[in-house]
Amino acid sequence: MIELNYDYIADDRPSVIGVKSQALYYMNQIYDGWCTKQKASILIDIILASKPKTIVEIGVWGGKSLIPMAHALKVFGGKIYGIDPWSNDASVEGVMHEGSRYFWATVNHEIVMLKLVDYIKSFELQNQVELIRATSEDAPIIENIDVLHIDGNHSEITSYFDVCKWVPQVRRGGWIIFDDMNWTESGHVTTSKAVQYLNEHCHKLAEINDICLWGIWYKP
């Protein structure tokens, strides 16, 4: 169904050609983040194929996954809501691994967010993007989500909370992308409860292993 080919686009009308290369070009300008070219390419294919009106991303960081999705959204309209508190306290909550705790406790979230705000302006994506500076827990409910990308705090409690709060807001037939399915701290896979929830409530379509293991589900 989804071809792992960066040149592949789900819609080959002239107005759509070039969208993916431009989206990946924008993504490459962004230093902060972890979204791979392969993942962005698949996210763009999902958007071009499903023409979503509403995308929600939990965990935005520097916009490495949000920016290519926002650019793809320009073709048909639609909005991406990026939910992230950009806060050291929220990022360390429940994180057990010492190295991860140190990174998230000390990294400057404010600068990363401000750089993203500048990218959104310079790539002219203001009409596609709404940033919500809040935790997944505090953010207002957004209903009828067509595509949900969960890539927030990977601790057990938060990742499980994310699926319990947000998967019910996805419309029937909508897509869920969940990052870091096997995030391991002290020998324990912290995201396994969230993945189990997804497997019980949705149909798994694919599992992709690039720099991490991430998956795609469909809401029946």
Ligand SMILES: C[S@@+](CC[C@H](N)C(=O)[O-])C[C@H]1O[C@@H](n2cnc3c(N)ncnc32)[C@H](O)[C@@H]1O
């Ligand atoms: C792994 S990064 C996101 C990476 C980004 N999606 C990418 O592809 O580069 C995790 C993000 O989750 C955010 N975060 C931490 N706790 C959160 C929470 N409770 N709700 C939403 N986002 C949270 C962090 O601020 C950080 O920006």
